[in-house]
Amino acid sequence: MSLEELNYQIYGCRKCRLWYGAKHAVVGEGPLNAKVMLVGQNPGADEDETGRPFVGRAGKYLTKTLAEYGIKREDVFITNIVKHTSPENRKPFPDEIAACLPYLITQISIIKPKIIVLLGASAKETPRLEEIEYIEVIHPSAAMRFTKMNEKFRKQIADLAKRL
Ligand code: URA
Numbered sequence: 001m002s003l004e005e006l007n008y009q010i011y012g013c014r015k016c017r018l019w020y021g022a023k024h025a026v027v028g029e030g031p032l033n034a035k036v037m038l039v040g041q042n043p044g045a046d047e048d049e050t051g052r053p054f055v056g057r058a059g060k061y062l063t064k065t066l067a068e069y070g071i072k073r074e075d076v077f078i079t080n081i082v083k084h085t086s087p088e089n090r091k092p093f094p095d096e097i098a099a100c101l102p103y104l105i106t107q108i109s110i111i112k113p114k115i116i117v118l119l120g121a122s123a124k125e126t127p128r129l130e131e132i133e134y135i136e137v138i139h140p141s142a143a144m145r146f147t148k149m150n151e152k153f154r155k156q157i158a159d160l161a162k163r164l
Pocket of ligand 1: 040041042043044047052053054055056058059080
């Protein structure tokens with residue numbers, strides 16, 4: 001399956017309740033040959049509005065921090081474990097994650113990244129596939145809010161940069 005075919009499926013997805021309150025499905029973006037895939041939780045209000053992942057406050061912070069360690073946002077594939085926004089930006093429920101997971105698994109099989117960066121707790125539900133390195137990282141929205149978490153987040157991004 002191509003990424004275009006997959007995206008088409010995601011745009012029409014009705015497998016859980018989240019599509020109902022969303023303006024856009026946010027499929028993700030980045031080069032087909034990306035070595036690194038970033039997986040977040042689910043789109044927030046800005047992402048729902050624009051249809052693009054990590055473009056709000058947390059996204060800008062993520063993009064800026066990556067750049068500080070020499071990682072260009074355009075070089076990585078960015079997506080979320082759940083492709084639709086949620087009411088009041090709550091954490092996705094387990095059944096919502098389960099319904100959406102096949103899309104992420106197909107994205108992984110198309111992109112074939114070397115490293116998958118899991119941003120925050122919800123992203124940890126991503127299945128671990130062989131021959132891919134997984135790095136668990138603090139979610140940028142938590143890093144922005146708490147000094148200690150920010151220190152850890154920056155160390156984790158520095159560590160990611162060293163592996164590239
Ligand atoms: N937070 C996420 O986890 N994903 C986004 O796309 C935006 C904010």
